[in-house]
Amino acid sequence: MTEDFLAYIWKFQYFNKENLRTAGNEELVVLKPGNLNTNAGPDFQQASIRINDIVWVGSVEFHVKASNWQRHAHTTDGKYDQVILHVVWENDATVLRTDQTPVPVLALKELVSPNLLQTYQNLKKAKAAIPCEAFLPTVPAITKTFMLERVLLERLEEKAQRIREIYRHSGNNWEETLYKIMLVGFGFKINQNGFSKLAQALPFKILQKHQYESLQTEALLFGQAGFLAENHTDPYLLQLRREYLFLKHKYDLPPALQPSDWNFLRLRPANFPTVRLSQLAVLISARPHWFSTLTGNLRLKELEAFFKVNPSGYWQKHYMPEREANFKIGALGKSSVHLLLINVVAPLLVAYAREMDQPALVEKALHLLEALPPEKNHILEAFQQMGFENKSAAQSQGLLSLGQNYCQPVHCLQCAIGNSILKRSKTAA
Structure with a gap:
């Protein structure tokens, strides 16, 4: 009890x-x-x-x-x-x-009712990843749908609240805010910490001054990320390093990141943080006005096209400084673009909606998630095996929120599905 x-x-x-x-x-x-x-x-x-x-x-x-x-x-x-x-x-x-x-x-x-107490104890003691698995056939479909819609909104609001906190710590500057969350997004889970540190070590207002100069943009990003070493022999890298040292002194930048800040283990070369930096550099140079563009009235295909930019010549052939690739490195893949739309753009729309009291932007975020294909991982596969639909990113995000915030901590009492199961077990004492 x-x-x-x-x-x-x-x-x-x-x-x-x-x-x-x-x-x-x-x-x-x-x-x-x-x-x-x-x-x-x-x-x-x-x-x-x-x-x-x-x-x-x-x-x-x-x-x-x-x-x-x-x-x-x-x-x-x-x-x-x-x-x-x-x-x-x-x-x-x-x-x-x-x-x-x-x-x-x-x-x-x-x-x-002893039945109610026993059902609750069964839920609390269940060893399955989803405690109510055995009871799910008794839960009406409308209850599941309602709960998934609720937890999707909870997940969006939670992400949006973190963005609003970044916004306040960024001097109420939306461009700086988007830059910070975009860099974390480019970390794609494995390198989020490194990209977050880079965002702190390289303010967007400095990059803005050079965003139309691709060489200097690359120099700032790769230099502050710690990838421009003294012992380079490649002429292009030496040029980047000279530019970086000049700009570092000019803007009195903090120390560059260390190799330990980056993860390469178990990553394909196409997903290395150095490749992501090259893609990010050209996105900064080729796509000005991120915030107004991404919060505008772009359709899904236009949003996908926004992120489809190829790295500069050197980085199309190198996945690391002075390490040539045996394949051509291009723009972000579609699945990576979709993750950025899910984890950066949709929460950004909700954060902006809450700050500016524009509820229509929340609907826009929801429509975007509904238009995106579903995510895939072992958690979502487990839900699908139990009869839950996973046909869009909106449903994926709802299921992930349900699993992380209700099923894993066994918060059945706060869950509409758990409530439905417990209510059915209630009888007069």
């Missing part, structure tokens, strides 16, 4: 309320269960109950055992004087407010 489950039972009133009485044998009627309090203080607020003939309005506190009231020092905490009902699983002690008046107690142990 947990306090979260007690709160869940109370919120939905999943207990036998016939002839309900307090531990002191007083008649009890729940008029309004109240609202969950996410701040300090009692668990539920603005509840309303009737004890005998008196209506009380105030807070409700939950504990597995009544004696936890003293253990948590509520007897000496004035915030808990407003508690009108102490809901517990086991009533093993009398509890008092600071003025020594007793708090009415409702013990639920004998009032909750």
